[in-house]
Amino acid sequence: MSSETTAPSVTPGAGETAPVPALGRFAETAIRSLVPVLLALVAGGLVLLALGTNPITFYANVWSGGVDFTAWEDTIMRMAPLTLIACGLIFVFKAGIWNLGIDGQFLLAGAVIAGLAPELYGNMPDALMFFILFVVAGVVASVWTIIPAMLRAYYGVNEIITSLMTSFIGINLANILIKGPFQDAASNVPQTKAIPFTNLLPTIPGTRIHVGVIVAALAAVATWYAMSRTSFGLRLAILGANARAATHVGIPVARLIIVSFMVSGLFIGLAAASEIMGIWGYVRADWNPAFGLLVVPLVFLARFNAIAVIPFVAALALLTIGGDFATQEAGISNEFTLLLVGLVLLFMGVTELLGRNRNLGASYLQGIRRKVRVREETS
Amino acid sequence: MNEPIHNTTSRDHGPETIPVVELRGITKAFPGVLANDHIDLALRGGEVHCLLGENGAGKSTLMSILSGMVQPDEGDIRVHGEPTRLASPKRAIEMGIGMVYQHTTLVPTLTVLDNLMMGALGTFRLDEAGSRARLAEVAGMLGVDVDPDAETATLALGQQQQIEIIKALWRGSKVLILDEPTSMLTPRGVEELARALERLKGHGMAVVLITHKLHEATSMGDRVTVLKQGRVVGRLEPDELRGRSHDELQPVIVAMMFGEQEEAEPELVELQEHVVPVRGARELPREALLELVDVHVAPRGGELGVRGVDLSVRPGEILGIAGVDGNGQRELAEAIAGQRHVSSGEIRFQSLHIDRLSVWQRERMGLRYVSDDRMGEGTVAALPVGLNLVLKRIGQAPFWRRGSIRHAEIERNAREKIEEFAIRTPGPGTRIGTLSGGNIQKVVLARELAHEPKLVVYNKPTYGLDIVTTRTVRERIEALAAEGVSALVISTDLDELVALCDRIAVISRGRIAGIVENGAGAAQRVGELMVGGQAEVA
Numbered sequence: 010m011s012s013e014t015t016a017p018s019v020t021p022g023a024g025e026t027a028p029v030p031a032l033g034r035f036a037e038t039a040i041r042s043l044v045p046v047l048l049a050l051v052a053g054g055l056v057l058l059a060l061g062t063n064p065i066t067f068y069a070n071v072w073s074g075g076v077d078f079t080a081w082e083d084t085i086m087r088m089a090p091l092t093l094i095a096c097g098l099i100f101v102f103k104a105g106i107w108n109l110g111i112d113g114q115f116l117l118a119g120a121v122i123a124g125l126a127p128e129l130y131g132n133m134p135d136a137l138m139f140f141i142l143f144v145v146a147g148v149v150a151s152v153w154t155i156i157p158a159m160l161r162a163y164y165g166v167n168e169i170i171t172s173l174m175t176s177f178i179g180i181n182l183a184n185i186l187i188k189g190p191f192q193d194a195a196s197n198v199p200q201t202k203a204i205p206f207t208n209l210l211p212t213i214p215g216t217r218i219h220v221g222v223i224v225a226a227l228a229a230v231a232t233w234y235a236m237s238r239t240s241f242g243l244r245l246a247i248l249g250a251n252a253r254a255a256t257h258v259g260i261p262v263a264r265l266i267i268v269s270f271m272v273s274g275l276f277i278g279l280a281a282a283s284e285i286m287g288i289w290g291y292v293r294a295d296w297n298p299a300f301g302l303l304v305v306p307l308v309f310l311a312r313f314n315a316i317a318v319i320p321f322v323a324a325l326a327l328l329t330i331g332g333d334f335a336t337q338e339a340g341i342s343n344e345f346t347l348l349l350v351g352l353v354l355l356f357m358g359v360t361e362l363l364g365r366n367r368n369l370g371a372s373y374l375q376g377i378r379r380k381v382r383v384r385e386e387t388s
Numbered sequence: 389m390n391e392p393i394h395n396t397t398s399r400d401h402g403p404e405t406i407p408v409v410e411l412r413g414i415t416k417a418f419p420g421v422l423a424n425d426h427i428d429l430a431l432r433g434g435e436v437h438c439l440l441g442e443n444g445a446g447k448s449t450l451m452s453i454l455s456g457m458v459q460p461d462e463g464d465i466r467v468h469g470e471p472t473r474l475a476s477p478k479r480a481i482e483m484g485i486g487m488v489y490q491h492t493t494l495v496p497t498l499t500v501l502d503n504l505m506m507g508a509l510g511t512f513r514l515d516e517a518g519s520r521a522r523l524a525e526v527a528g529m530l531g532v533d534v535d536p537d538a539e540t541a542t543l544a545l546g547q548q549q550q551i552e553i554i555k556a557l558w559r560g561s562k563v564l565i566l567d568e569p570t571s572m573l574t575p576r577g578v579e580e581l582a583r584a585l586e587r588l589k590g591h592g593m594a595v596v597l598i599t600h601k602l603h604e605a606t607s608m609g610d611r612v613t614v615l616k617q618g619r620v621v622g623r624l625e626p627d628e629l630r631g632r633s634h635d636e637l638q639p640v641i642v643a644m645m646f647g648e649q650e651e652a653e654p655e656l657v658e659l660q661e662h663v664v665p666v667r668g669a670r671e672l673p674r675e676a677l678l679e680l681v682d683v684h685v686a687p688r689g690g691e692l693g694v695r696g697v698d699l700s701v702r703p704g705e706i707l708g709i710a711g712v713d714g715n716g717q718r719e720l721a722e723a724i725a726g727q728r729h730v731s732s733g734e735i736r737f738q739s740l741h742i743d744r745l746s747v748w749q750r751e752r753m754g755l756r757y758v759s760d761d762r763m764g765e766g767t768v769a770a771l772p773v774g775l776n777l778v779l780k781r782i783g784q785a786p787f788w789r790r791g792s793i794r795h796a797e798i799e800r801n802a803r804e805k806i807e808e809f810a811i812r813t814p815g816p817g818t819r820i821g822t823l824s825g826g827n828i829q830k831v832v833l834a835r836e837l838a839h840e841p842k843l844v845v846y847n848k849p850t851y852g853l854d855i856v857t858t859r860t861v862r863e864r865i866e867a868l869a870a871e872g873v874s875a876l877v878i879s880t881d882l883d884e885l886v887a888l889c890d891r892i893a894v895i896s897r898g899r900i901a902g903i904v905e906n907g908a909g910a911a912q913r914v915g916e917l918m919v920g921g922q923a924e925v926a
Binding site: 246250251 | 759765766793
């Protein structure tokens with residue numbers, strides 16, 4: 010015995026195993042992930058009651074609004090940008106880097122390709138055009154992460170602040186581009202010139218679902234593979250778990266911070282391309298779906314696992330699509346869906362706290378540096 | 389209770405009949421370990437009571453209970469004969485129990501007076517004049533001279549410790565607990581501490597000295613309690629200690645600490661109390677493997693940095709770096725390993741300039757670094773043992789092929805290392821953070837010593853390890869040296885350096901104060917160099 014711990018989750022002792030959990034690891038993880046969602050639905054229900062709406066009817070309307078008739082296609086299409094953003098966030102969050110400038114990166118990439126698309130349209134095969142637009146969107150969003158990335162990598166400036174700040178600049182720059190150089194001369198509404206609705210991203214035969222969904226599915230698999238099987242993923246995990254160890258084992262920390270930021274931006278750019286080329290064909294000024302902060306809690310609930318995030322993304326897509334219908338029916342603001350997401354975050358915090366005390370499965374921040382430290386007994 | 393080797397009926401004699409603090413049947417279990425098992429302990433005024441034991445013997449837990457940080461599962465605590473519950477550190481302080489921790493709790497950027505007033509908050513207004521008077525009073529009691537307006541960071545470690553003691557006594561404590569107080573001190577600092585404790589005894593204080601060093605217990609203690617695996621395994625009363633020399637007492641205490649093991653493993657005892665150098669002059673190649681020429685490293689917050697170090701290590705040589713913690717050792721080690729830049733000067737390895745090479749490139753050349761912070765830097769607690777063993781080979785064959793991880797290879801490597809280094813772990817998949825410090829250190833060594841090392845920088849390689857692991861670590865360093873693998877051993881434990889090294893360099897204030905060939909009288913001369921260096925600061 011040469012170590013002693015103050016943390017219940019860490020067992021001291023040479024060669025002793027950790028306490029056997031009461032439930033299987035999978036069950037514990039599932040509880041941790043589902044409890045906050047259920048609590049948020051219950052608490053949201055109480056808010057609905059207070060607003061004079063029957064919560065059961067409301068949630069039933071969310072379901073039917075998100076699934077019935079052709080709504081399920083919208084729900085699945087909504088999953089595309091959300092999944093791509095989630096993938097982008099996994100690359101940074103796993104490394105303990107908090108890129109919260111998602112909306113700025115998304116909108117700036119969106120504005121640039123919305124301006125570029127009408128120039129390319131008709132001058133080349135559609136497939137090539139979409140390929141170029143996806144690449145350009147990825148590059149633009151990626152470039153937009155460089156400032157916070159460099160500041161963090163070389164000067165240790167907190168990237169939460171800088172990415173949020175550059176996000177504001179990105180959002181406004183997108184508006185300047187839309188109202189300025191990319192303004193559709195034929196329209197008196199501030200928006201870009203649209204490419205014909207019939208020539209948006211191709212759809213999966215027999216449905217209205219555009220192929221951006223396939224791009225997102227491939228991205229999820231690729232992200233899962235990169236994080237779990239490649240040396241790149243392990244380096245990110247080490248950086249996130251113990252930055253000093255990362256330096257010690259020879260990981261070029263500054264370069265890795267910049268690369269992970271840029272990979273994150275790349276996926277966020279793809280999300281923008283998928284949404285704009287799959288659904289809209291143009292961008293209107295001041296349009297901001299604000300997907301970014303909605304996705305953040307999902308990535309935590311899924312423990313930074315790109316496959317596990319998909320059911321959560323599906324639930325969020327259902328909530329946002331069906332929520333529009335349900336809030337309309339109930340006569341309340343559709344901001345209510347945001348309230349539900351906020352409640353999920355709140356209850357995640359509560360579950361995390363209780364979970365730490367009761368040993369309820371793994372932390373949302375598993376692998377990321379923890380406050381609980383093993384104290385070595387040196388006397 | 390374990391069968392005591394010496395009598396334990398202490399309550400009927402001693403200078404006072406009622407102990408200031410008395411513990412009866414204290415038991416505390418943590419998951420997987422019984423840290424304290426029915427411990428009885430009586431602390432009396434005017435005595436220095438030494439708690440002696442190896443790492444993990446339960447000393448720290450016992451003191452955490454006394455200082456109110458940990459609640460015992462069973463047992464009573466009596467203060468001046470009254471049953472008391474020490475529910476919080478605040479309560480313990482109110483009951484007159486002051487604690488000096490091993491690591492500093494002072495705020496380096498504040499003055500001495502600010503630090504002391506901070507410990508006595510409770511009133512909204514700070515009573516500066518009153519605090520100055522109190523400082524003079526307590527300093528007088530200790531017999532030390534303290535400048536209230538000095539910035540804490542500018543004080544030598546020994547002086548900082550004095551401030552810690554003053555802080556512990558600030559509220560009129562009757563019991564002073566010191567956790568391994570000598571670990572950071574120079575020999576002169578230890579003498580000063582002993583004098584201060586002597587004065588406190590004169591004031592009727594009960595002093596508890598936690599240590600794992602036998603000679604401190606015999607020289608400073610009026611009463612010794614020996615702990616082992618959470619139990620009291622022996623006690624020495626004042627009349628047993630008085631008038632007996634260290635040499636007479638040593639075998640008695642060793643018998644308590646190791647029991648019947650004494651016969652079986654006499655080398656353990658030797659290791660514990662090493663004073664005789666074992667390494668004589670050896671024939672070594674003349675050319676240097678590693679050379680440092682006027683190396684400077686810029687300090688980062690609170691550090692000293694390295695200020696012009698010249699060193700050379702020959703193949704197969706073990707060069708020790710002695711010195712009080714925080715004199716530039718880590719900066720030097722990190723500069724050699726490539727974890728930080730050299731601001732001027734050169735580092736040559738195998739006659740090549742390596743100042744510009746990355747950590748990874750140096751590792752590939754056979755230059756290895758065993759960090760002193762095995763949990764915070766050397767390993768990633770959340771990752772399994774198997775991955776921690778290949779952390780410095782990420783992306784390399786055979787552990788990765790075509791960009792994809794090969795779990796079978798990693799596991800095979802792990803099983804091999806677990807066997808070779810006798811790492812006690814449930815398996816390669818166990819998160820390393822759940823292992824003991826000694827086993828974590830074995831993992832670190834297994835990793836650093838793999839793939840043909842040529843020179844290994846060991847930063848405090850046995851710090852905080854139990855005696856058996858300490859021995860295996862030292863044996864490995866020696867065995868490798870015999871095969872021609874050089875070692876740069878940085879340690880604050882002089883006995884360790886004398887036991888291991890061919891030469892010992894003394895680092896002080898970021899410079900090499902001198903280099904001593906190991907041999908007769910080496911410890912003495914190294915000690916003198918350390919003190920000389922310290923004098924610059926004090």
